[in-house]
Amino acid sequence: xxxxxQNPRHKITKRGQNVTFRCDPISEHNRLYWYRQTLGQGPExxxxxxxxxxxxxxxxxxxxxxxxxxxxxxSTLEIQRTEQGDSAMYLCAxxxxxxxxxxxxxxxxxxxx
Amino acid sequence: xxxxxxxxxxxxYEGQEVNITCSHNNIATNDxxxxxxxxxxxxxxxIIQGYKTKVTNEVAxxxxxxxxxxxxxxxxxxxxxxxxxxxxxxxxxxxxxxxTFGGGTRVLVKP
Numbered sequence: 769x770x771x772x773x774q775n776p777r778h779k780i781t782k783r784g785q786n787v788t789f790r791c792d793p794i795s796e797h798n799r800l801y802w803y804r805q806t807l808g809q810g811p812e813x814x815x816x817x818x819x820x821x822x823x824x825x826x827x828x829x830x831x832x833x834x835x836x837x838x839x840x841x842x843s844t845l846e847i848q849r850t851e852q853g854d855s856a857m858y859l860c861a862x863x864x865x866x867x868x869x870x871x872x873x874x875x876x877x878x879x880x881x
Numbered sequence: 882x883x884x885x886x887x888x889x890x891x892x893x894y895e896g897q898e899v900n901i902t903c904s905h906n907n908i909a910t911n912d913x914x915x916x917x918x919x920x921x922x923x924x925x926x927x928i929i930q931g932y933k934t935k936v937t938n939e940v941a942x943x944x945x946x947x948x949x950x951x952x953x954x955x956x957x958x959x960x961x962x963x964x965x966x967x968x969x970x971x972x973x974x975x976x977x978x979x980x981t982f983g984g985g986t987r988v989l990v991k992p
């Protein structure tokens with residue numbers, strides 16, 4: 769078990785470009801979560817999946833954001849037409865169903881210039 | 882989800898015990914109390930979870946009074962590597978839904 773893996777660790781992009789992040793959860797965890805964290809703040813919930821179903825989305829997740837988990841394993845988070853305000857750490861976590869033990873990845877730090 | 886209130890920051894010295902108290906006046910019957918630790922440029926890491934009384938593991942102790950309206954995370958004999966942000970969260974263990982983080986407590990351990 770290698771934990772939750774996120775790629776890339778860092779991404780610098782120009783405003784207006786699209787970016788995609790990947791999260792590989794712990795294999796036996798069927799729940800997967802995405803969070804966003806800005807400097808000095810706690811993580812903010814974006815969305816979560818149970819298997820391949822996206823069960824909840826935060827209002828923070830504008831129509832420029834889309835997340836998928838096509839086979840109930842890895843997940844991708846895409847941001848279209850990036851804006852400077854999208855600069856943040858994007859964290860992925862996974863948990864077993866019925867459990868409260870979330871395991872977070874190390875995150876992807878996005879910088880929009 | 883019950884809202885939590887915790888100090889913004891705390892300073893301590895190596896070898897001392899650090900106690901961080903979290904208030905959660907609106908905690909529900911099914912809610913558990915969970916603490917996470919976060920180092921810079923890393924995701925939060927689960928430390929400890931409890932429902933009532935006292936829970937202890939190899940890292941910390943969690944004290945929860947009978948009314949459960951607050952909880953105290955105790956870190957024994959801290960070292961410089963315990964410098965981190967500590968988050969208190971309250972939620973239904975069975976729900977498995979999103980965690981709601983507050984601002985956390987920034988603990989600085991000095992030599």
